[in-house]
Amino acid sequence: MDKPFQHHPLRLRRSLLSVPASNARALEKSSSLACDGVIFDLEDSVAPEKKADARAALVAHFAALDRTVPQERIVRINAFSGREGPADLEAVIACGPDAVLLPKVEEPQDVLAVADWLAERGAEETPRLWAMIETPAAILNLAGIAAVGRTRGGRLDCLVLGLNDLRLATGIADMPGRPFLVPLLMQAIVAGRAFGLDMIDSVYNGFTELDVFAAECEQGRQMGFDGKMLIHPAQIGPANRAFGVADAALAEARAIAAAFALPENTGKGAINLNGRMVERLHLDQARRLIARAELITQKENRT
Ligand code: COA
Numbered sequence: 001m002d003k004p005f006q007h008h009p010l011r012l013r014r015s016l017l018s019v020p021a022s023n024a025r026a027l028e029k030s031s032s033l034a035c036d037g038v039i040f041d042l043e044d045s046v047a048p049e050k051k052a053d054a055r056a057a058l059v060a061h062f063a064a065l066d067r068t069v070p071q072e073r074i075v076r077i078n079a080f081s082g083r084e085g086p087a088d089l090e091a092v093i094a095c096g097p098d099a100v101l102l103p104k105v106e107e108p109q110d111v112l113a114v115a116d117w118l119a120e121r122g123a124e125e126t127p128r129l130w131a132m133i134e135t136p137a138a139i140l141n142l143a144g145i146a147a148v149g150r151t152r153g154g155r156l157d158c159l160v161l162g163l164n165d166l167r168l169a170t171g172i173a174d175m176p177g178r179p180f181l182v183p184l185l186m187q188a189i190v191a192g193r194a195f196g197l198d199m200i201d202s203v204y205n206g207f208t209e210l211d212v213f214a215a216e217c218e219q220g221r222q223m224g225f226d227g228k229m230l231i232h233p234a235q236i237g238p239a240n241r242a243f244g245v246a247d248a249a250l251a252e253a254r255a256i257a258a259a260f261a262l263p264e265n266t267g268k269g270a271i272n273l274n275g276r277m278v279e280r281l282h283l284d285q286a287r288r289l290i291a292r293a294e295l296i297t298q299k300e301n302r303t
């Protein structure tokens with residue numbers, strides 16, 4: 001058996017659509033959409049006076065849910081230390097989602113407190129935990145937060161960048177190409193990858209500017225992100241394409257796998273493939289890409 005590339009199983013997280021739990025129409029629509037995951041939001045897209053109603057609507061939605069729909073289901077709660085957090089977590093227990101997304105995580109304890117709460121409630125493997133990185137303190141504490149992915153049974157799976165809050169708190173300008181944010185995004189990528197976490201790029205607010213959105217998805221993919229958090233169904237197609245597997249990349253991965261399978265290459269660490277050095281680490285990468293492509297095909301055949 002080959003060693004796993006990461007300690008978490010391979011999952012498609014190309015497109016994660018945020019759906020305000022207070023929006024009945026959006027909730028209803030969410031199950032029919034081709035996004036890899038739905039982030040049911042109890043936090044900032046729900047007005048303070050609507051929080052209790054949104055929780056109740058979410059519990060009702062999950063009770064009637066068709067769980068064979070191939071979507072990962074994540075609930076974003078309000079800060080656990082705040083007024084709404086504990087009631088949100090009770091709703092999470094009633095809903096039984098795959099993961100809980102914690103907003104404005106600033107230090108490891110923000111994640112560990114929820115991990116301990118869930119463990120005390122007997123929630124063993126699921127829900128998993130995801131953390132939003134969206135404050136200056138979170139950027140300063142990235143390594144410590146990401147390291148939680150290796151403690152308490154590794155319940156932390158994923159970091160999600162939140163640039164609206166980060167821009168607000170820092171004054172960093174909202175500019176095409178995100179020049180002053182890219183260094184911070186790259187720090188997050190390195191921290192997350194050091195601890196085997198999946199990495200999700202921030203939302204893009206202009207949901208009618210699909211060309212600009214597609215370019216930002218491509219930039220996110222080049223930086224190393226696995227997918228993007230979305231705010232509107234129109235963003236799903238471009239995100240699935242950008243974070244999917246391009247035909248050329250799949251062909252190259254298959255060529256690498258085939259080359260290493262040749263008898264003359266058994267036992268070789270590095271080989272010449274059409275004038276390029278290819279090592280066994282590229283074989284691992286190629287196998288992972290082929291596995292991702294298979295997951296995408298399976299999903300497309302189901303929907
Ligand atoms: N999830 C599911 N369905 C959505 C949706 C979403 N996030 N956003 C829009 N839709 C649906 C609408 O219900 C509408 O459906 P219908 O035509 O079948 O009735 C359709 O998509 C078109 O919507 P549109 O009129 O273009 O958008 P809108 O003006 O209704 O809403 C927003 C625009 C930005 C308010 C809305 O997209 C939204 O609330 N997005 C999520 C915000 C959020 O979660 N923020 C927190 C994370 S940053």
Ligand code: MG
Pocket residue numbers: 044103104134162164165
């Ligand atoms: Mg936020």
